[in-house]
Amino acid sequence: MKHALAPFAAALALASAAPVAAAPATLADVSRSLAATTSMTASFTQTGADGRSLxxxxxxxxxxxxxxxxxxxKILLVGDGRLLSFxxxxxRQVSQWPVKSTPLGILLSxxxxxxxxxxIIGGSDEMVIxxxxxxxxxxxxxxxxxxTREAGAPGGLALSGWTARDAQGGSSEIRLTEVRYNADLKKADWSFRDPRRTPSRAG
Known part of the structure; x- marks a missing residue:
């Protein structure tokens, strides 16, 4: 009897050792993650449709x-809570839009x-898109x-980047690294030096 039960015992051991698949993320999960991210800092790489990276x-x-x-x-993108300025x-040009009327408004709401x-258009044990x-x-x-699914991130979901596609088919990808959540940004600068009023220099 002991030998007859051996295969079942082995199967149970394998089953218990197998990783448990992560539950599918919902839009409510993503919204909770964004709401829990009051602030963050990161390094970014931006890649345009032409393949050039900044x-x-x-x-x-x-x-x-x-x-x-x-x-x-020699460019800057900054939002002050009301306007998003490029x-x-x-x-020596400045373009501005209400933050809530831009694609980034979703992340900044x-x-x-x-x-x-x-x-949700894609998902796995490691990533949600x-x-x-x-x-x-x-x-x-x-x-x-x-x-990216990370236990230590707000809501268990770490913002790792995004791809913006405009109505004309152009695209720009942002990849984030060295992300720090809920950092102290009380001294952060959300303003910009207006090049239309001063000599042109890098901002």
Whole structure:
């Protein structure tokens, strides 16, 4: 009898040792993760449709505040809680939009709610991908947001980057590394030096 039960015992041992698949993530899980991320800092790599890559540092504080400081490019993207400003110091131009009316508004919202504007388009034990598209603003294109499953991240989902696609088919990918959650950003600068009023220099 002891030998007859041996195969069953071995099967039970293998079953108990096998990893348990992660439960499928829901949009509510993603919204909770975003809501739990009050602030974060990271290094980023931005790759455009032409394959050219730029690097820099990012700081984010919800609601509405974000700063992309580029290492070498003479540009700056910064949100002050109300407006998102793209500053091109090389040509001394500033473009601005209400933060909530941009694709990044999804990540920066005071109360993230992805229902009605997003769907989960991919997932595994390691990653969750959410595609967001505002049906009221199709001109903004889509934002495919990537989360890595990490036990220590807010809500168990770590924001690892996103790919923005505009209505004309252009795309830009952001990859995040060295992410720090809920960092103290009380002294962070959410303003910019206006190149239209001062001599052109890197911002």
């Amino acid at each position: 690097t820099g540092k990012m700081a984010l504080a919800r609601p509405g505040k974000v700063r992309f400081e580029y290492d070498t490019a 500053v091109d110091y090389s040509v 005071a109360e993230p709610d992805l229902s009605g504007v997003a769907t 959410v595609e967001a598209r505002d049906p009221k603003r199709p001109e903004f294109g889509t934002l495919a947001i990537r989360f």
